[in-house]
Amino acid sequence: MYADSLKRILKRTDERRGCIVGWLTFWNPKNLQKKVDMYGYHFSWKTHAVMIFLALAGVIGIGAVFRLKAGGVVIALTAVIMMLPVLVLDMYHKMYEQKRFADAAEYMEQMLYAFQKTGKILSALKETREIFEEGKMRSCIEQVILELEFGDFSAGENVFESALEPIESQYQCPKIKMLHELLINAEEHGGEMSESALLLLEDIELWKRRGYQLQAEKKKSHTDNIISVIVSVILCATALYVLDSMKDLFVVKTDFNIFGVGIIQVSSLVFLLFLLWVFVKSSRNLTNDWLATEKVEKEQEISSSCEMVYHYNEKKEKRKSMLWALPAAGMMLAAVLAGKLILAGILFPVTLFLAMQHKVGYQIAKRDVKEAVYLALPGWFMELALLLQNNNVQVSIEKSKNSAPPVLRYEIECLEERLKKTPEKLSAYTEFCKEFDVPEAQNCMKMLHAVAEMGTGDAVTQMNHLIMHVNEMQNRAEEIRNGKIAFRQKMIFSYPVIAATVKLLIDLTVGMIMMFHMLGSMGGAVQ
Structure with a gap:
């Protein structure tokens, strides 16, 4: 681990x-x-020049307000010039990600409508191509059409899966992959898919709504972050001018200038550079991939946690913990014998933690896996509901296993084993993810058992209930995921506040020292 x-x-x-x-x-x-051209936009040198001018003017203006010396202004200008290309690129990147999201949603909806007319993927692709202007999506669709019409496929290779891969790899959206699997299954095996299409269209509409809502929240948070930066600058600048004006309240004339104090110059420069970083960080959060659900790194972390949770050997892990704790316990005992009770008191919680670290690690891993399971379940249940339109329960579970999120594969394999042994028992279904205490999953599995008992032809009511529960669960899962993303953006609001607090403490401390110095000068003048 x-x-x-x-x-x-x-x-x-x-x-x-x-x-x-x-x-x-x-x-x-x-x-x-070149990078801007890759995003599909024209790089405007005029806009770039205006941004450079405004940035430089802003730095010089703020530098004048804080009365930074020439060296400080040069450092601030250098920092802004270094950050400017990133901000310019982010401006285009943000538009690019928004267009990718809109194109992906439009592609999925149009493909479903077009496919229902002919039942052919190729004709649906040709119709869908016409609604897109020149760009990434149209280029990908044309590539797929050429591959389907003139491609050279090896024996045993799934033609549609191979041909549609460019769109899936370009957009990296699980819902596009789910759509393609539904269309491939419908074309290869036939059957009625109107119910599945309506189900997927409703799911796509909810997904679009959640995506735009998340981005609206992030934009609002970004605006709040900018306001926080501006207010922090005004507050700190005002405090400095108030402190500097205090010298006029004393009879003794002094040349003391708070702006000229070295620590004030340094703290002002660091404060302004930190606020620049805050602005860049907040701006960059708006450029995240709208289509991405989980990062590869997160998946790798969850895989490690899954390995620990599903194959946990308490005796083995306890022995490891004891080996870790032995050196600390020996040092603690030596400290007690030597009469160094304070050191022994410090070593006691360290020893206790090392002796219990296997339990702590397990609980943390279990919490992470439970959260990942909750977020992954709705997508898997949705795919299962689509497969159930034309397959029985066990076949649907088998087909869904390969495309299921890694965090669910172990549970799905266990579910398959139970269904092979006792397919009629309710407990074979309700044992699914039971360890993680996800009530919604238990409800869906009970409905799945009812569908299996009734057969696909007589299970319309249960299927509708299952779909309703899946949609509710998916909404909650997306709200959790989007809430975390929005929270990270909102947290940035506090950064300028903290920086301003530290800056004010420094300024007030220097101001008090300056005031005591002037009071001392007055006392000397009176004598």
């Missing part, structure tokens, strides 16, 4: 290093222009 954590940390370090190197290349305007 610890080795996996170290590998993940090293991998993230390498990725960050790669990001920094890539970011440095954008200082070259030609590289910046």
